[in-house]
Amino acid sequence: MRAGELRDAFSSFWAERGHEVRASASLIPHESSLLFTVAGMVPFMPYFLGSEVPPTRRMVTIQKCVRAGGKHNDLDDIGRTNRHFTFFEMMGNFSFGDYFKAEAIPWAWEFVTDVLGLERDKLWVTVHVSDDEAAEIWQTKVGVPAERIQRLDKDNWWAAGDVGPCGPCSEIFYDIGPDHGPDGGPAHGGEDRFVEIWNLVFMQFAADGTGEMTPLDAPGIDTGAGLERILAVLQGVPAAWDIDLFAPLLAEAERICSKTYGTDPETDVSMRIFADHARTTAMLISDGVFPSNEDRGYVLRRIIRRAVRHAWVLGVDEVVMPRLVDIVVDVMGDHYTDLIANRQFIADVVAREEERFRTTLATGQKILDEATAGLEGADAANPESASPESANTEAADTVLDGEVAFLLHDTHGFPVEVTEEILTERGLSLDRDGFEAAMERQRERARAGRSGGPTFADERYREILAQFGPTQFVRDTPAVSPARVLAVFEIAQDDEHDGDDDLVEVFLDRTPFYAESGGQIGDVGTISGTDGSIEVLDCTYALADLHRHIGRVHGEGIEAGSLVSAEIDDGRRAAIRRNHTGTHILHWALREVLGDHVKQAGSLVAPDRLRFDFSHYEGVDRAQLREIERVANAEIITNGRCRHYETSMNHAQAIGAIAFFGDKYGDVVRVLEAGEHSTELCGGTHVAALGDIGHLRIVSESSIGSNMRRIEAVTGLATVERLADAEDTLDSLAEMLNAQPDEIASAVQRRLDETKELRRQVRDLQRTMASSRAAELAATAEDGVVVADLGDLERDALRDLAASVRDHGGIRAVVLASAPAAGGVALVAAVDPAGDLSAGDLLRDAARTVGGGFGAKGDPPLVVAGGRNPDGIGDALAQARVAALGA
Structure with a gap:
């Protein structure tokens, strides 16, 4: 059975038992405390916790997983064991409060023995030391001999983390034979002999981080069956590295290294790392992760660099990663079709990263050479030459x-x-x-900047959701009346709400207030009752589908159970709508001008501006920005219709709607068709036609990290106000320059030319005046040495004057200083070339005193130095005098 056949068999088996087949979620989890999706149950964490209601009670998935950072990190074991991979596929069947151990255990055994055809006498089972129920089912209902059921402690307890769902688990192991280790079953035998192929997690409890566990209201089943491990058993190979998914990659590794796999253990490790890291790299980039120095991007960068390092150690000089990820696409693309669509882009990203790192290797070698010199x-x-004094x-x-x-x-x-x-x-x-x-x-710095682990939803919020259901969001009207108040809670003072002791959070059965999400900020407005009101300052989600209105109490406030009117600031909402739809048009224009690799990486939609973060591997120049702006406004001016509607995820994908990896979407999604070209998933609020946006103006473009850019822009009245401000500035400049607005550029150029000419004249005049002072300064010589402060004389004039003074008879050295109007300090030393004094020696200490130095080579007779501290000129000249006269 090959990989594709196993995926099909697994999905079909559970579909026949009432499970809805779900596609793999992204490797970027919606749960922000995790770097990657590390297990099949991660996308379903809210269902197990009870903070969200699952759309169906039974599901089956084949989930993409990566364990290469944070708590779940197998990176250092890659290539050295037969069981660990940074990327792997986890097959899983899930029950959310439906069936439990009595059904899950026999079904697992049926699939393993009847569908996969594995010999019963080679299968072993483990259960948790406390789980008598599971042991009883295995023995009496399934018929596993008691001697093949072993009890383990920590190895048979599963937890998402210190906080979150947890419970005992029961595992199925396959004995691949005595050639691979000693007997004794999973508990006592060889790890390479007894291979875990199935893990049944009985999700029974919720941990709160203190060691206390609370029974879940609806216990669930979470199965984890490693596709790669099962394939190794089915295909009769001793290690998962030998299955059909890895064979083409290892063959390419042999070509890269010009070595044969299986002949040298250390080279084999490098080849396995090539294969594993290429799979992880291709999958992460396809899911929207870019190499960077932070979070997921840093882990991806480390994975790529680790593979390149192994190539470097093996003496491979050519770029290798693009070749490897291309094989990954060939092997995995039939099931993960996004790989095929992103093939060239993935290759381009890894090629640039590898080329830069190969340069880094050379740079690091040089730095290390200097550090060890x-x-x-x-x-x-020569340790033998060391003296006793140096022994310590x-x-x-x-x-x-x-x-x-x-x-x-x-x-x-x-x-x-x-x-x-x-x-x-x-x-x-x-x-x-x-x-x-x-x-x-x-x-520690990274942990301090990160949010904590997963936490339980406040019980109060869960009670509201359970009792009243989701908040009804009425998106197409600025006011709702009546709305019923479900609950009102005071907000405790904290860093965010310090001094706001009259803030409350209000929950309504229906609301026109948009809750902050998808980059769009929450609405503000008023909730009015009979005896008081709430000035709503923000609206967020307390839980999924549960709106929380945060506001300040006026009058007597409002009470739970009362009927109120809820009204948003519609003018502010209109500005937000313009900016939000403008963001979608900007995204389309970016992809049109820069390429389809551009993907949204974050956004802010506010009433006064929009901010759009996107993936791109180089800066966007001025010409590209103007073209992006032109393309966007050409689309806006068509006044194309904007359709915003709900549909199924399957239909959205069929019509080509863009979805963003890492964002969370359900079975029913909202699609925005903004004009003829932009079709994206979005739950925000939008205009009815593109012309409502007005003119979109890009305000700035900048880098926010490796391969990440940010654009800020304005639309509607904000653009008009910005243009009006620009015109006012131009009018003011024209008045100051005594010119028409369209003549400002030429008028400014004339003023610049005039200023340049005046400065030249000033310098010439200073030189003339300085020359006339040469004789006067020469007359002040002490033992042939002249030292003087020349006020604000320019540097060039100071140099010419020093040379002129030196050329008078009997002058051995001249040291002059000034503080030019342009700022800083100028120091000049000129000596008789035939004399016994050095210009450099005269200025060395003096220059340091004024916070500067000089870079003269050799020992020239005239040296110019600069500095930053005019207050030190007196001390600097005193030092020069001592250096020249010796006292």
């Missing part, structure tokens, strides 16, 4: 500071493993403790 002295190179410091003399290795790793992306290899070759070592300490400080 001081360690490679006589004592380090010898170890330190041969150890590279961990901070240097951290700098190479963190700033230059130079792997610490490479650093250690090079040090070993030179008879040196690394202060690994120092390196780890620096890494830990970095981790």
Whole structure:
């Protein structure tokens, strides 16, 4: 059975038992505390917690998973075991409060034995030490012999984290034979012999992070069956690396390395890393992750660089990752069709990343050479020559500071493993403790900037949702009356609401207020009752589908159960609508001008502006920005109709609606068709026709990180106001320049030319005046040395004057200083070329005193220095006088 056949068999089996077949969710989880989707149940966490109602009680998925960062990190084991991968496919069947152990256990056994045809006498089962119920079902209902059921503790307890759903689990293992390790079953036998192929998690409890566990109202089933591990058993190979999914990749690795897989253990590890990391890289990029120095992007960058490093260690000079990811697309593209659509883009991204890192490797080598030069002295190179006095410091003399290795790793992306290899070759070592300490400080900074782990929804919110159902959002009217108040809670003071002791959160059965999501900020307005009102300052989601109105109490306020009127600030909403639809047109225009690889990475839709973050690998120049703006406004001016409607996810995909990886979509989605060209999933509020947007004006474009850009723009009245302000500025400039507005450029150029000519005349005049002072200054010489402060004389005039004074008879040296009007300090020293004084020596200390220096080569007779501190001129001239006269 090959990979595609196993996927089909698994999905069909559970579909026949009432499970809805769901496509894999993105590798970018909606749960923000996780870097990646690490298990099949991650997309369903809210269903297990009870914070959201599942659309159906039974589901089956084949979920893409990545474990390469955070708590779930198998990166260091890749290639060295037969069981670990950074990317893998997790087959799973799920029950949300429907069936439980009595059904799940026999079905699992039926699939493994009847569908897959695995021999019963080679199967073992494990259960948690406390789970008598599961053990009883295995033995009496399924018929597994008691001696093949083993009890384990931690290995048979599953938890999403310190906080979240958890419960005992029961696993099925396959014995691949005595050639692969000792007997004894999963509990006592060899890890490579007894292969876990199935994990039944009985989701019974919810952990709160303190060690306390609360039984879930609706216990569920979460099955995890590793596709790669099962394929290894079905295809009769000793390791998952030998299955059909990896064979083409390892064949390409052989061509890259010019070596044969299976002949050298260390080379085999590198080849497996090529295969594994290529799969992960292709899948992550296809799902919208870009190499960067933060979060997911950093993990992806590390994975790519790790593969490249192994190629580098093997002496492979050519770029390898594009070749490998191309094979991934060939192998996986039939099931994950996005890979095919993104083939060239994935190859381009990894090619650029690898080329940059290969340059980084060369740069890191150079920095390491310089850092170790001081360690490679006589004592380090020849320990026998070390004196007894140096014995106590010898170890330190041969150890590279961990901070240097951290700098190479963190700033230059130079792997610490490479650093250690090079040090070993030179008879040196690394202060690994120092390196780890620096890494830990970095981790602490990262943790401090991150949100905490998953938390339970406030019980009050869950009670409201359970009792009254979702908030009815009335999107097409600015006011709703009557609306019933479901609950009113006071908001405790905190950093966000410090000083606002009269703030409350209000829940209504229906509302016209949009809750902040999808980049669009929440509405503001008023909720009015009989005896008081709430000034609504924001609207957010307390839970999915439950609107929370945050506001300030006026009068007696309002009470739960009362009927009220809810009204938004419609003028503000109209401005938001213009900016939100404008964001979609801007996105379309970006893709038209820059390419289809552009994907939204974040946005802010406010009444006064819009902000749009997108993926792009280089800066956007002025000409491109103007073209983007032109294309967007050409579309807006068509006044095309905007259709905003609900439909099924399948229909949305069929009509080509753009969905963004990492965003969460249900079975029913809202689609915005903005004119003829832009079709995207969006739940925000929008205009009825493109012309309502008005003129879209790009205000700024900037970088916000590696491969990430940001555009800010305005629409509607904000554009008009911006143009009016620009015209007022032009009119003011024209009046100051005594010119017409369309003549400003030429008028400014004339003024610049005049200013340039006047400055030239001033310099010439200063030189003439300075020359006339040369004789006067020469007359003040003391033992042939002239030292003077010339006020604000320009640098060039100061230099000419010093040379002129020196040329008078009997002058040995001249040191002059000034503080030019343009700022800073100018120092000049001129000496008799045939004399015994050095111009550089006269200025060396003086220049430092005024906060500057000079770069003269050799020993010229005239030296000019600069500085930043005019207050130090007096002290600097005194130092020069001492240097010239000796006292």
